Amino acid sequence: MTIFAVFLRGVNVGGVKVLMKDLAGLLAEGGFTEVRTLLASGNVVLESELSEAQSVQRQCNQLLEAHYGRSIPTLVYTREEILQLAQPFVLELPEPAAEHHGYLTLCESAQDAATLYELARALEPRPAVEVLGRALCWIARKGQSTTDPLSKLTAAQARQRVITTRNHNTLVKMAAIIR
Known part of the structure; x- marks a missing residue:
């Protein structure tokens, strides 16, 4: 399993509010594991059998669009990228x-x-x-x-x-x- 960070571009998208508990459930139902959210602003850490960030991003985007009926873009970063960005x-x-x-x-x-x-x-x-x-x-x-x-x-x-x-x-x- 590979660890990724997922960032929603927004939690209020065109009148649709994405609640973190709903997002965590949706991603878990979509096959991701160890799904954890941080704050109420669309920050998620999860594990995936997929090994590439772009593949995880496509899957997250598809799950969100299917569930909410509209495009809710995400950005997916690898564990290594997050550790680099979190440095001083x-x-x-x-x-x-x-x-x-x-x-x-x-x-x-x-x-x-x-x-x-x-x-x-x-x-x-x-x-x-x-x-x-x-x-x-x-x-x-x-x-x-x-x-x-x-x-x-x-x-x-x-x-x-x-x-x-x-x-x-x-x-x-x-x-x-x-x-």
Whole structure:
């Protein structure tokens, strides 16, 4: 069995609310084992007989669409990817550090992460960003994670590609479950 992390792009999709207990049951009925959810925002750790993240992603997407009657995109990351993303944050938080959060915009491909990086570097003022595997790392002041220019950029890009953003602390918690 192989361990994966599954991230729903959203838990409120077109008027459909995906509850974590329902999601866990659906994935377990769909053949996944050791299904565990974290928080109420579409974060799942599971085990699968499948060995490739893309295969797990296709199966999760099919299960969700069949159950909810609409496309609910997921992103699937390997155990190794999650452990890498959960390492100490690659960007230094500005002072006062307690007033900032590190974020990771998780992408379907490394190319998507590279594209987001280039778009972010074109913003003025230029934000601190870094690519880590299939994720774009960035920083926002607490309370501004949805109004920050980089957040607005990723929201606009989410209409064109499968991406989702998580707080770095969420990845650290998921890594603790995976270990």
